[in-house]
Amino acid sequence: MIAGKMPASMKFLIRTATMFPRSASSTSSCTSSSSISTGRGFRLLALLGAGATGMLGLSGLAYADEAEHGLQSPSYPWTHNGIFSSYDHTSIRRGHQVFKQVCAACHSMNLIAYRDLIGVAYTEDEVKEIAAEIEVQDGPNDEGEMFSRPGKPSDYFPAPYANEQAARFSNGGAYPPDLSLICKARHNGQNYVFALLTGYREPPAGVSVREGLYYNPYFPGGAIAMPKVINDGGIEFEDGTPASASQMAKDVVSFLTWAAEPEADERKLIGAKWIFVGCLLLFQVGHYKRWKWAPIKSRKLVLDVVN
Numbered sequence: 001m002i003a004g005k006m007p008a009s010m011k012f013l014i015r016t017a018t019m020f021p022r023s024a025s026s027t028s029s030c031t032s033s034s035s036i037s038t039g040r041g042f043r044l045l046a047l048l049g050a051g052a053t054g055m056l057g058l059s060g061l062a063y064a065d066e067a068e069h070g071l072q073s074p075s076y077p078w079t080h081n082g083i084f085s086s087y088d089h090t091s092i093r094r095g096h097q098v099f100k101q102v103c104a105a106c107h108s109m110n111l112i113a114y115r116d117l118i119g120v121a122y123t124e125d126e127v128k129e130i131a132a133e134i135e136v137q138d139g140p141n142d143e144g145e146m147f148s149r150p151g152k153p154s155d156y157f158p159a160p161y162a163n164e165q166a167a168r169f170s171n172g173g174a175y176p177p178d179l180s181l182i183c184k185a186r187h188n189g190q191n192y193v194f195a196l197l198t199g200y201r202e203p204p205a206g207v208s209v210r211e212g213l214y215y216n217p218y219f220p221g222g223a224i225a226m227p228k229v230i231n232d233g234g235i236e237f238e239d240g241t242p243a244s245a246s247q248m249a250k251d252v253v254s255f256l257t258w259a260a261e262p263e264a265d266e267r268k269l270i271g272a273k274w275i276f277v278g279c280l281l282l283f284q285v286g287h288y289k290r291w292k293w294a295p296i297k298s299r300k301l302v303l304d305v306v307n
C-alpha cells in the first residue's frame, strides 16, 4: 500500500535496499569463513607444536623426576592395608623396640606419650616400667627448684637432642625429623619409609656422594645424611623373632604407621558397622518403596470410548 503511493525512484531505492543486505551478507560470510579456516589451520599447527614440545619436555622430566624426587617405592602387602584389617599388634610392639633401641638415638617422636601404648603394644604395668626407665625434669617443687624424677605413663617420648641446632650439629648439618607423623608426612608413607630403610646400596658408576652422605635411591636427590641403621641382627627381639633387616624395618614401619594414625583400627570397625547398618536400611527402603508404589504400579487404566 505504502509502496504504491511512492514515486517510482523511491520504489527502486527500496528494492535495492532489500537486495543489498543479502548480497553483502553472502560476500562477507564467504570472506570470513575463508579467514577462519586459515586461522584454524594455524591454531591447529600451533597446538600440535605445543603438544610435541610438551611431550618431549615431559619425557625429560620423567628422568629428572627419579633423581630429584627419588625412586618410586614399591607397594608392599601390609597386613593392615585392607578395609577390614587391623594393625598387627605384635609387630607394633617389636617396632617400638626397634624405635627405642635404634631410631630414638637421633629422632624424636614428641606427639606420642607412653600411655598411648597401653592396650596397643603393652599392658599398663609394662608401660609403667618402660616409662620409669627415663629421667624427666619436673618442677618447680615447693622450694622453687626443678628436680628430676623417673618417667610416668603420662610423659611424652624424650627427645634425643635439646634443640634443632644441637641435632644438626651432631648430624653433619642435617635435621633428623620428628617421626610421630612421618608416615603421613611423606608421599606413599609406609612404603617409602620401608624402602628408604632397606634401600641403601653402593652408588652406581658415575655417581659420587659427598663425604657424610649415603647413597639411597629412594631419598629425593639420592644422597641422605642418615647412615644405614637397620642391619641384620642389629637388635635382639624380646619375643625371639629373628631380627633380619627387613623384619626390623617392617616392624618399625608398622609402629610408625600406628603412631601416625592410632585411630585406624577403631575407624575401620565403626566403618564396618555403618556399612552393615546401611545395608539393612537399604533393604528396608527398597521394601518400603515397593509397598508404597504397589497400588500405582499394579493399577490398570482402561480408556472406555463411549461413542
Ligand code: HEC
Residues within 6 Å of the ligand: 098, 099, 102, 103, 104, 105, 106, 107, 171, 174, 175, 176, 177, 182, 186, 193, 196, 197, 219, 223, 224, 225, 226, 227, 229, 230, 252
Ligand atoms: C645416626 C642418627 C640416625 C638414626 C639412628 C636414625 N636416623 Fe633417620 N635420619 C637421620 C638424619 C640425619 C636424617 C635427615 C636426613 C637428610 O635430611 O638428609 C634422617 C631422616 C629420616 C627420615 C626422613 C627421610 C625424608 O624423607 O626426609 C626417616 C623416615 C627416618 N630418618 C627414619 C628413621 C628410622 C625409622 C630410624 C630407625 C630405624 C632412623 N631414622 C634412625 C638420622 C638418623
